[in-house]
Amino acid sequence: RKEVEQDPGPFNVPEGATVAFNCTYSNSASQSFFWYRQDCRKEPKLLMSVYSSGNEDGRFTAQLNRASQYISLLIRDSKLSDSATYLCAVWGKRGSTLGRLYFGRGTQLTVWP
Amino acid sequence: SAVISQKPSRDICQRGTSLTIQCQVDSQVTMMFWYRQQPGQSLTLIATANQGSEATYESGFVIDKFPISRPNLTFSTLTVSNMSPEDSSIYLCSVGITGGGSEAFFGQGTRLTVV
Numbered sequence: 001r002k003e004v005e006q007d008p009g010p011f012n013v014p015e016g017a018t019v020a021f022n023c024t025y026s027n028s029a030s031q032s033f034f035w036y037r038q039d040c041r042k043e044p045k046l047l048m049s050v051y052s053s054g055n056e057d058g059r060f061t062a063q064l065n066r067a068s069q070y071i072s073l074l075i076r077d078s079k080l081s082d083s084a085t086y087l088c089a090v091w092g093k094r095g096s097t098l099g100r101l102y103f104g105r106g107t108q109l110t111v112w113p
Numbered sequence: 114s115a116v117i118s119q120k121p122s123r124d125i126c127q128r129g130t131s132l133t134i135q136c137q138v139d140s141q142v143t144m145m146f147w148y149r150q151q152p153g154q155s156l157t158l159i160a161t162a163n164q165g166s167e168a169t170y171e172s173g174f175v176i177d178k179f180p181i182s183r184p185n186l187t188f189s190t191l192t193v194s195n196m197s198p199e200d201s202s203i204y205l206c207s208v209g210i211t212g213g214g215s216e217a218f219f220g221q222g223t224r225l226t227v228v
Contacts, residue, residue, distance in 0.1 A: 046114075049216060087155065100146065
């Protein structure tokens with residue numbers, strides 16, 4: 001089973017729509033969770049961290065559900081500029097090492113006018 | 114965050130040759146990673162670059178093919194050896210500033226084409 005599972009989409013939504021992405025993770029001991037945004041032919045950039053209590057940054061809301069082992073990203077009032085691929089990432093430890101980030105395969109979002 | 118400079122940004126190489134990619138960070142970082150990303154695919158971790166010791170490779174990646182150096186806390190190199198067209202990909206350097214559990218930041222990537 002993969003460490004992180006993410007629906008690849010694509011999601012095609014009109015401007016102003018609300019769209020939600022989900023990611024599930026397999027390691028219940030995971031402690032840190034993130035959402036990244038990747039534009040075409042660019043490197044991933046950190047969008048936001050995901051905290052246990054949920055957190056909001058403008059039109060973006062991230063939530064963590066530890067019981068069901070998933071994280072979500074909600075984008076309200078979509079803009080054309082939100083078109084990108086969104087990757088979830090989960091930090092997992094391996095033995096005595098510091099661990100590493102496990103990435104989902106990314107969800108492609110296209111916002112149309 | 115950190116400013117990460119990755120070079121070269123792109124290259125076209127002949128099969129059988131090797132390419133070394135450099136990653137320079139503007140501050141000392143705890144962790145450095147090397148990823149590969151095939152077109153339309155997600156990120157695949159090649160290895161964790163350890164300062165002063167051998168890199169930790171993920172399953173499917175070996176030191177002979179992808180030797181990695183990390184002489185200090187701000188610099189690392191990844192070499193793609195004896196290249197074949199299957200090595201054509203984007204290679205990304207990533208750093209974790211504060212250690213285990215922290216977010217990672219990425220260099221701009223190296224777009225490699227092997228002909």
